[in-house]
Each structure stands twice: as structure tokens, then as C-alpha cells.
Amino acid sequence: xxxxxxxxxxxxxxxxxxxxxxxxxCLNTPERVVEKTRKRVLAAxxxxxxxxxxxxxxxxxxxxxxxGAVIPTMENAIFARGLQAFQETIARNKxxxxxxxxxxxxxxxxxxxxxxxxxxxxxxxxxxxxxKSEIYDFLRIRKIPYVLAWIxxxxxxxxFVGFDNRAAARAMAEKVLALGHRRIAMIAGVTLHNDRxxxxxxxxxxxxxxxxxxxxxxxxxxxxxxxxxxxxxFSLIMQREPRPTAVICGNDILAxxxxxRAKAMGLRVPEDxxxxxxxxIEIAEVTEPAITTVHVPHRQMGQVAAEILxxxxxxxxxxxxxxxxxxxxxxxxxxRGSLGPPPAV
Amino acid sequence: xxxxxxxxxxxxxxxxxxxxxxxxxCLNTPERVVEKTRKRVLAAxxxxxxxxxxxxxxxxxxxxxxxGAVIPTMENAIFARGLQAFQETIARNKxxxxxxxxxxxxxxxxxxxxxxxxxxxxxxxxxxxxxKSEIYDFLRIRKIPYVLAWIxxxxxxxxFVGFDNRAAARAMAEKVLALGHRRIAMIAGVTLHNDRxxxxxxxxxxxxxxxxxxxxxxxxxxxxxxxxxxxxxFSLIMQREPRPTAVICGNDILAxxxxxRAKAMGLRVPEDxxxxxxxxIEIAEVTEPAITTVHVPHRQMGQVAAEILxxxxxxxxxxxxxxxxxxxxxxxxxxRGSLGPPPAV
DNA sequence: TAAAAATATGCAAGCGCTTACATTGCGCAT
DNA sequence: ATGCGCAATGTAAGCGCTTGCATATTTTTA
Numbered sequence: 001x002x003x004x005x006x007x008x009x010x011x012x013x014x015x016x017x018x019x020x021x022x023x024x025x026c027l028n029t030p031e032r033v034v035e036k037t038r039k040r041v042l043a044a045x046x047x048x049x050x051x052x053x054x055x056x057x058x059x060x061x062x063x064x065x066x067x068g069a070v071i072p073t074m075e076n077a078i079f080a081r082g083l084q085a086f087q088e089t090i091a092r093n094k095x096x097x098x099x100x101x102x103x104x105x106x107x108x109x110x111x112x113x114x115x116x117x118x119x120x121x122x123x124x125x126x127x128x129x130x131x132k133s134e135i136y137d138f139l140r141i142r143k144i145p146y147v148l149a150w151i152x153x154x155x156x157x158x159x160f161v162g163f164d165n166r167a168a169a170r171a172m173a174e175k176v177l178a179l180g181h182r183r184i185a186m187i188a189g190v191t192l193h194n195d196r197x198x199x200x201x202x203x204x205x206x207x208x209x210x211x212x213x214x215x216x217x218x219x220x221x222x223x224x225x226x227x228x229x230x231x232x233x234f235s236l237i238m239q240r241e242p243r244p245t246a247v248i249c250g251n252d253i254l255a256x257x258x259x260x261r262a263k264a265m266g267l268r269v270p271e272d273x274x275x276x277x278x279x280x281i282e283i284a285e286v287t288e289p290a291i292t293t294v295h296v297p298h299r300q301m302g303q304v305a306a307e308i309l310x311x312x313x314x315x316x317x318x319x320x321x322x323x324x325x326x327x328x329x330x331x332x333x334x335x336r337g338s339l340g341p342p343p344a345v
Numbered sequence: 346x347x348x349x350x351x352x353x354x355x356x357x358x359x360x361x362x363x364x365x366x367x368x369x370x371c372l373n374t375p376e377r378v379v380e381k382t383r384k385r386v387l388a389a390x391x392x393x394x395x396x397x398x399x400x401x402x403x404x405x406x407x408x409x410x411x412x413g414a415v416i417p418t419m420e421n422a423i424f425a426r427g428l429q430a431f432q433e434t435i436a437r438n439k440x441x442x443x444x445x446x447x448x449x450x451x452x453x454x455x456x457x458x459x460x461x462x463x464x465x466x467x468x469x470x471x472x473x474x475x476x477k478s479e480i481y482d483f484l485r486i487r488k489i490p491y492v493l494a495w496i497x498x499x500x501x502x503x504x505f506v507g508f509d510n511r512a513a514a515r516a517m518a519e520k521v522l523a524l525g526h527r528r529i530a531m532i533a534g535v536t537l538h539n540d541r542x543x544x545x546x547x548x549x550x551x552x553x554x555x556x557x558x559x560x561x562x563x564x565x566x567x568x569x570x571x572x573x574x575x576x577x578x579f580s581l582i583m584q585r586e587p588r589p590t591a592v593i594c595g596n597d598i599l600a601x602x603x604x605x606r607a608k609a610m611g612l613r614v615p616e617d618x619x620x621x622x623x624x625x626i627e628i629a630e631v632t633e634p635a636i637t638t639v640h641v642p643h644r645q646m647g648q649v650a651a652e653i654l655x656x657x658x659x660x661x662x663x664x665x666x667x668x669x670x671x672x673x674x675x676x677x678x679x680x681r682g683s684l685g686p687p688p689a690v
Numbered sequence: 691t692a693a694a695a696a697t698a699t700g701c702a703a704g705c706g707c708t709t710a711c712a713t714t715g716c717g718c719a720t
Numbered sequence: 721a722t723g724c725g726c727a728a729t730g731t732a733a734g735c736g737c738t739t740g741c742a743t744a745t746t747t748t749t750a
Contacts, residue, residue: 006487008735008736008737009736009737010736010737018699018700019699019700019701020700020736020737021699021700021701021702021738021739022698022699022700024737024738024739025698025699025738025739028738032697032698032699033698033699034697034698034699037698037699051459051462051463052463052736052737053404053465053735053736053737054403054409054464054465055399055400055401055402055404055405055407055409055465055707055735055736055737056705056735056736056737056738057400057736057737057738058400058403058404058705058737059398059400059401059404059705059706059707059735059736059737059738060400060704060705060736060737060738060739061705061737061738061739062400062705062738064399064400064464065464066443066464073429074419074425074426074428074429074432075425075426075429076422076425076627077421077422077425080419080420080422080425081419081420083419084419084420084446087444087445087446088446091445091457096443096445096460096461096464097443097444097445098411098441098443098444099432099443099444100432100436100441100442101429101432112436114396115436115441116441117396118396118397118399119410119411119441120398120399120400141394142351227627227630227631256631259631260631263633282421282572282628283627283628283631285572286572286601286604286605286628286631286632287631287632287633288608288632288633353705353706353707354706354707354708355706355707363729363730364729364730364731365706365708365730366708366709366729366730366731366732367728367729367730369707369708369709370708370709373708377727377728377729378728378729379727379728379729382728382729397706397707398705398706398707400705400706400707400737401705401706401707401708401735402706402707402708403707403735404705404706404707404708404735404736404737405706405707405708405709405734405735406707406708406709406735407708407735691750692749692750693748693749693750694747694748694749694750695746695747695748695749696745696746696747696748697744697745697747698743698744698745698746699742699743699744699745700741700742700743700744701740701741701742701743702739702740702741702742703738703739703740703741704737704738704739704740705736705737705738706735707734707735708733708734708735709732709733710731710732710733710734711730711731711732711733712729712730712731712732713728713729713730713731714727714728714729714730715726715727715728715729716725716726716727716728717724717725717726717727718723718724718725718726719722719723719724719725720721720722720723720724
């Protein structure tokens with residue numbers, strides 16, 4: 001994309017009657033240039049409307065000030081808030097966000113990771129840790145900092161910023177059990193290649209086991225994250241005999257799909273059946289009843305992830321080294337109304 | 346970000362025993378290299394794990410295969426679906442998406458546009474057309490293709506991909522009026538620097554005027570796009586005497602905020618008061634009642650915008666020229682239940 | 691006041707790639 | 721055999737910037 005008359009560093013240097021090195025310094029390390037010269041140079045920059053050529057800068061400086069993110073989807077709100085905070089934070093640090101989405105597919109994710117790195121991403125935000133080890137090898141060889149978000153593990157090989165999905169799901173299940181529910185079902189996200197979905201199932205199982213719930217009374221059905229499939233999963237679950245009194249959902253989208261179907265079936269929530277969600281996305285508070293769900297600190301997660309990456313990129317620039325750095329965030333249950341005691345028999 | 350041992354074109358050339366030019370051609374214009382050589386080169390690429398250096402490529406080729414988008418926010422779902430489709434389409438064309446958000450602020454948007462261009466964006470997606478003319482001048486001088494989305498105007502200077510917000514809002518208002526409502530209020534988005542919000546207000550006014558509604562019976566209150574402010578706006582409106590029988594909202598977020606408050610006030614929707622939305626985001630169909638709203642073809646908008654930009658970038662690469670190209674999309678009203686006839690007096 | 695130290699600026703060598711142009715090698719018509 | 725045209729490949733000149741090192745200038749110190 002040639003721009004015939006876009007001014008270059010050299011044009012500015014000529015106009016200000018200094019060398020290109022000085023102009024470069026004015027822009028990047030102004031404290032290394034005496035004020036008088038600097039003013040003259042900046043005036044020339046202004047006058048010519050100069051703005052640095054990105055490719056040249058990236059080539060010479062060996063960094064792009066660009067941070068990439070590969071998220072499963074932008075369609076629904078699950079990652080939107082976190083991504084927004086992430087973006088705001090890196091923007092504040094004079095970097096830009098490069099986004100790609102994988103549609104929850106491992107092969108596409110791999111492709112996108114490579115594409116972002118090829119595009120010069122200085123660092124990467126990834127969701128979860130379920131991916132082929134080759135990708136981690138690739139990132140390690142390339143020395144690209146990355147953080148795995150929406151998940152937390154005690155594993156010093158990676159940087160994590162997130163929470164313990166399993167424990168959070170378990171806490172929710174404990175709460176359901178504490179209310180007296182014994183026949184419980186779960187609508188989980190598709191667990192293949194999705195560690196968050198998987199951990200949430202495990203958490204619910206943990207609680208069930210701890211309470212001596214008969215495993216044949218814990219029905220788990222997987223459904224993609226959309227209302228219709230969740231609704232169908234709910235119908236399926238409700239055909240069971242005896243019918244579950246509580247349906248724990250792997251996220252709020254699933255919970256809302258289930259809620260819709262419950263109403264369509266003439267079931268009252270939570271009087272006839274309780275439904276819980278996970279994520280606490282915006283939408284969870286506007287349904288009737290609003291969804292009792294696990295609150296996830298979306299914005300904080302995005303922001304902390306960005307901060308860690310920025311630190312790692314800086315460290316790498318200074319010493320060619322950077323260390324993994326993780327941060328566990330807290331979740332808590334938001335009581336809203338879709339969870340109540342089981343119906344009296 | 347130096348990567349000491351990342352292979353370069355030259356390494357590949359040496360390994361395959363050809364010149365760097367040939368390697369470059371193998372990668373970019375494979376048909377210009379005879380099969381035998383090409384195979385050898387590609388094998389070397391594979392063996393070394395070569396991937397081109399982005400900065401160098403951008404510098405030499407004068408294009409980045411990167412398309413930028415500046416959207417008001419990623420927080421809620423208004424732009425998410427469209428952006429997702431946009432991203433998918435440009436990814437299919439071997440380009441990457443660079444995103445920035447402006448938080449609905451004009452100054453930040455301007456900054457972001459310049460930042461994306463400086464980052465080498467080959468083209469830009471912008472929302473609406475309310476911005477200073479300097480930005481358009483800047484883009485024109487730089488010859489950066491851009492499309493203005495979520496809006497459509499008959500103006501050959503820009504490329505538009507969107508719909509007529511004013512006409513769509515008018516259609517909704519007509520529908521409300523046709524049901525017999527005469528005391529109508531509107532909760533609009535903040536219209537300052539937001540052409541979509543403004544046009545939607547104008548559309549409602551158009552309808553009111555056409556039906557001879559007394560303007561003092563058309564109460565318009567502006568609110569930022571969030572549930573709480575919308576709810577407060579609703580309360581305010583309901584204090585009017587006589588009380589409006591229908592509240593037309595500038596988008597679904599506002600409508601849902603209003604709906605929540607209506608319920609909290611003990612008002613039945615639509616029996617006591619009707620509420621309508623705009624955008625048809627996911628959330629609009631899960632409330633109780635679901636929101637009667639204007640359906641906007643989000644995904645199509647994102648896709649068409651991407652296609653136009655890709656075409657313009659290609660045209661510019663070939664002939665240094667490109668022409669604006671617009672596309673108007675259709676919206677339609679989705680009847681769901683939050684709009685009904687006015688209560689009998 | 692001269693020398694040493696600190697500061698400001700210039701010089702020029704890349705960074706890794708693309709591409710116009712030059713060269714080579716081949717098949718074919720003569 | 722000879723020469724021509726064309727396809728395949730090589731040569732090398734940038735693309736616009738950063739930065740290590742050299743040089744010039746100013747400030748500090750003795």
C-alpha cells in the first residue's frame with residue numbers, strides 16, 4: 001500500500017536540520033535530546049504530519065507494540081467484557097490489540113496463534129489451557145509471552161489469570177445440595193477441547209460425591225452455548241424419572257435457554273425446578289427470575305492479563321527473559337432467584 | 346523483540362540452495378516457480394519452521410494484510426455479532442483484524458483511527474458517520490479505504506454498509522401509533538456524537554408528526570446504553586401526566602432496563618405500558634415478555650463490510666485507486682410481545 | 691584555564707523482505 | 721548448428737526505521 005507522499009523520518013530530519021537519529025530519539029527517548037532541538041523537531045513533525053511507518057519501526061526495533069488475543073467467540077458476551085478491559089489496558093500502554101476467534105475449534109485456534117505471531121504480536125492472550133503441546137513449544141521457541149485466562153492452575157510453566165472453575169462449580173453445587181436438592185442434573189458446555197466446561201462438570205461431580213449423591217442421580221448433558229440447544233437439553237433432562245429438582249448449567253447462556261424452556265413447559269422456577277448459571281454475564285440479571293450464578297470478575301481478568309503481558313514484554317525487551325506470572329481471582333455466587341429449595345414431595 | 350534463532354528468508358534460501366528471491370516467490374507467487382524448485386523450497390521452509398517477519402514484509406511490500414476496526418464498545422452485544430462476522434470474513438482472506446474501541450467518545454475514536462493507520466491497517470471499519478471532517482481528510486490523503494457501518498446514506502463520498510436508522514425507527518413508531526397509542530415517550534441513546542441514536546429519534550418524530558401527534562405528547566429522554574440509566578429514564582417518564590402508554594427505546598439495552606423498572610413498579614407490559622427496542626440483540630428474546638424490536642442484520646453487515654474493504658484494498662494494490670461502494674441492508678420489526686394496544690381508558 | 695567527564699548529535703550499518711531488472715538455460719523454428 | 725523467445729532464477733537496490741559507536745559540544749573539576 002504505497003503512499004506516494006507520506007513523509008518519512010528523513011523528511012522530518014531535513015526539515016528540522018538534524019539527523020534521522022535525532023528525530024528518532026525525539027520520538028522514542030525525548031529525554032536524550034536537548035529541549036531546543038526537540039522543539040524544532042517536534043514542530044517539523046507536526047508541520048509535515050509525520051507518523052512513523054509501522055513496518056519499518058517493527059523491523060528495526062524488533063517489536064510491534066501489538067498484543068494478540070485468540071478467543072473462542074465474540075458473538076456472545078462471555079468474553080466481551082474481559083476483552084474490552086484487556087483492550088483498554090493495553091491501549092493505555094500504547095499498544096494495540098489484534099484479535100482472532102477460533103469458534104471453539106482447536107485447529108482454528110492453532111492457526112490463529114501462528115497467524116498472530118507471524119503478524120508480529122509481541123504477546124498473546126489465550127483462553128484456557130486445552131491445546132496441543134506443540135503450540136506451547138512454538139511459543140516457547142519464539143519466546144512469546146502469553147497468558148492463559150479464564151482458568152487458574154498451579155503450574156509454573158504458564159502464566160494464568162483466572163479462577164478455579166472446578167472449585168467455583170463445586171461451590172455452586174454445594175449450595176444446591178445444601179438446599180436439599182438430591183436429584184440434580186447438569187447442562188454442561190461441550191467439554192471436548194474446553195477445559196472450563198470440563199472443570200465445571202468435575203466440580204459438580206466433586207460436590208455430588210462429597211454429599212453421597214448417587215451418581216445415577218446426576219445427569220449430565222452437554223450442549224453448545226446457545227439458547228436453543230440448551231432448551232432442548234433441558235427438555236431431555238425433564239423426561240427423566242424421577243425428574244431432577246435442580247439443573248446446574250455450565251454457563252448463563254445455557255441457564256437462560258433452560259429457563260425459557262422451563263417456562264414454555266409450564267414449570268415455575270424455582271418453585272418447580274431450580275436453575276443455576278455461571279459467568280454472570282449481563283443477561284443473567286434481566287431474566288425472570290434472574291439467574292443465580294457464579295460471578296466472574298471479567299473486567300479484572302482482562303486488565304490483570306494485560307498488565308502481566310505488558311510486564312513480560314518489557315522484561316523481555318530489557319533482558320531477553322521473562323518469567324511466568326499467575327494470578328488467581330475470586331469468584332462468588334450471586335443469589336438472584338432462580339435457585340430455591342426443592343419442591344415438597 | 347529479537348528472536349536470536351528465528352530463521353529468515355536467507356536461511357531458507359541457503360538450505361534450499363536458491364536465492365532469497367526464489368523463496369519469496371515460492372511463498373507469494375508460487376506459479377512463477379517451477380514445481381521441482383518449489384517443492385525443495387517448501388521442504389526447507391517446513392524443516393526450518395520458517396515464518397516471514399511481519400515488519401520486514403510490511404516494509405518491503407507496503408501492505409500489512411491487516412484491517413482495523415474502531416467500534417464504540419465491545420462490552421455489550423450491540424457490535425459483537427457484526428464484528429465476529431467481520432473478523433471471520435477477513436480471516437478467510439488471509440488478513441487479520443485490529444480492534445480498538447472508543448467508549449463512544451469522539452476524541453478517543455480519532456486517536457484510535459490514527460493509531461490503527463500508524464499500525465499499518467490497510468483499511469478501516471468505522472461505525473456511523475459522526476466525526477470531524479479532518480479524519481476523513483486524513484484517510485483520504487493516506488488513501489485508506491474505510492467503510493461506515495450501522496448506517497446508510499446516499500452519499501458517494503463514503504462507503505456505507507448499513508440501514509436507514511431513521512426510517513427503521515419511523516416504521517416502529519408508525520406501528521406503535523397504528524395500535525392506537527397517542528401519548529408516546531422515547532428513551533433515546535445519548536445523541537451527541539452518535540448519529541444512529543440521533544436518527545432514531547428523528548424517525549420517531551417523523552412518525553409522530555405524520556400522525557399529527559402533539560409534540561408535547563412526545564417525551565424524549567436520553568440515557569447511556571445501560572440498564573440502570575434506562576430504568577431511571579423510565580421512572581422519569583412515568584411521572585408525566587398524563588402518563589405515556591408506549592415507550593419506544595433507542596435500543597434493546599434501554600428497552601430491557603425500562604422493562605425491568607416497569608415490572609418493579611408493578612406495571613404490566615404490554616397491558617399497562619408498551620415497550621419497544623431496536624437492534625434485536627440476543628438478549629431481546631429472553632426477557633419476559635420478549636422485546637418487540639427492529640431486527641438488524643448484524644452478521645450480514647459485518648460480512649458485507651469486510652468484503653467491500655477487501656475489494657478496495659485489492660483494487661488499490663492493483664491500480665492505486667479504489668472507489669466507494671455502499672450497500673443498504675434491510676431491517677424489519679420482530680413482534681414479540683412487549684408491544685400491544687394501549688390500555689382502555 | 692586546561693583537562694576530564696558528561697551530554698548531545700551524527701554516521702552508518704543493519705533489520706528481513708519484495709521486486710525491477712539482469713542473466714541464464716531451454717525448446718523450437720530456421 | 722544457429723539464433724530467437726520465453727520461462728526460471730539470480731542480483732541487488734531499496735523499504736523507513738533504530739541504535740551502537742564515533743564525534744562534537746558543553747559542563748564540571750582541579
